[in-house]
Amino acid sequence: MNFDQITSKENSLFKELRLLQATGSKGQKARISSGCALLEGIHLVQTWVGDPALKTIFTSEAGLKNAEIAEAVYSQIEICPDTKVYQLDSALWDLLSDLVNAPHIAGLLELPKSSLVAAQSLANLDGDVVILDRIQDAGNVGTILRTAAAAGFTQIIALSGCAHLWSSKVLRAGMGAHRLLDLYEGWTNQQVLSAVTAPLMAATAEAEQDLFTLKQELLNPVAWVMGSEGQGVSDDLLAQAKGVSIPIDPRVESLNVSTAAAICLFETMRVRRT
Incomplete structure (x- = not known):
C-alpha cells in the first residue's frame, strides 16, 4: 500500500505537528486551536487503534518494517478506512520526537468535546471527580490521570494553571489512561463550585x-x-472543602502530589470494597 510522503521539515503538516508538541502556552494554544493532540510512540497509538478520533497516522519506511507498528497502522485502516497515513522521511523523526531511538509512529488525535467545551455549558457534574488545582508538572499530572483511571475515577477537572492534559509529556505519563477518562480543562474555582455536586475533599x-x-x-x-x-x-476551594490529611512521619515535610492522589483515591476504593 502506498502512502503519501512527507520529506521536508517545511511541509505545512509537519510544522503543525511540531507546534502540537510545543511546551507551555504555545503548545496548548495550538492543540486547542486545531482540536488535536499528537500521540507519540507505539503504546499510545495502539491505545486508540479502532477509534475514528485517531484521524491520521505518521510512520516511515523503516517503521512499517516493524511488525508491531505495521499491525497498528493496518488495523486502524481496516477498522477506520478514512484514517490518513503519511510516511515521513526517516531524517524527520529526529526533529519530531525528543525520545531516544523513538519508534517511527505517531498519531493525530481529535480531542474529545469535553476538553474543548466551556464549563459554562455544563449544568451539573455528578458523581466522583478528581480536581487538579494548578498542578504544573506534566509528569505529576499524567501520573494522576493514570492512577485515577486505575481507581475508577473517570471525571477529571484541570483548573486554569495546570499542565495541559493533552501535552506530549502528560500523554506519555498517562500511558493511555486518557482514553478511559472524561477530561475537562481550563475551569475556574467558581465553575467547579457551581457544577460539581459531590462534596469537596x-x-x-x-x-x-x-x-x-x-x-x-x-x-x-x-x-x-x-x-x-x-x-x-x-484558599477559595479550601474554604468550601473538607480538609483531609495523610498521616506521615513528622520528619518528612510532605508527599509528592501524585503519591498523595494515589493514596486518597485507592483509600476511597478500599473503603467502598469493605
Missing part, C-alpha cells in the same frame, strides 16, 4: 481530619482536590 497537610478515619464520607460520591506542588489547594 481537599488533600492538605494542615488538616486535622485523618484520611484513614474517613468511612461514611467515602461511600458516597466525592470530589478529591489535589493542590499545586508549591502552594497546595487554593
Whole structure:
C-alpha cells in the first residue's frame, strides 16, 4: 500500500505537528486551536487503534518494517478506512520526537468535546471527580490521570494553571489512561463550585481530619482536590472543602502530589470494597 510522503521539515503538516508538541502556552494554544493532540510512540497509538478520533497516522519506511507498528497502522485502516497515513522521511523523526531511538509512529488525535467545551455549558457534574488545582508538572499530572483511571475515577477537572492534559509529556505519563477518562480543562474555582455536586475533599497537610478515619464520607460520591506542588489547594476551594490529611512521619515535610492522589483515591476504593 502506498502512502503519501512527507520529506521536508517545511511541509505545512509537519510544522503543525511540531507546534502540537510545543511546551507551555504555545503548545496548548495550538492543540486547542486545531482540536488535536499528537500521540507519540507505539503504546499510545495502539491505545486508540479502532477509534475514528485517531484521524491520521505518521510512520516511515523503516517503521512499517516493524511488525508491531505495521499491525497498528493496518488495523486502524481496516477498522477506520478514512484514517490518513503519511510516511515521513526517516531524517524527520529526529526533529519530531525528543525520545531516544523513538519508534517511527505517531498519531493525530481529535480531542474529545469535553476538553474543548466551556464549563459554562455544563449544568451539573455528578458523581466522583478528581480536581487538579494548578498542578504544573506534566509528569505529576499524567501520573494522576493514570492512577485515577486505575481507581475508577473517570471525571477529571484541570483548573486554569495546570499542565495541559493533552501535552506530549502528560500523554506519555498517562500511558493511555486518557482514553478511559472524561477530561475537562481550563475551569475556574467558581465553575467547579457551581457544577460539581459531590462534596469537596481537599488533600492538605494542615488538616486535622485523618484520611484513614474517613468511612461514611467515602461511600458516597466525592470530589478529591489535589493542590499545586508549591502552594497546595487554593484558599477559595479550601474554604468550601473538607480538609483531609495523610498521616506521615513528622520528619518528612510532605508527599509528592501524585503519591498523595494515589493514596486518597485507592483509600476511597478500599473503603467502598469493605
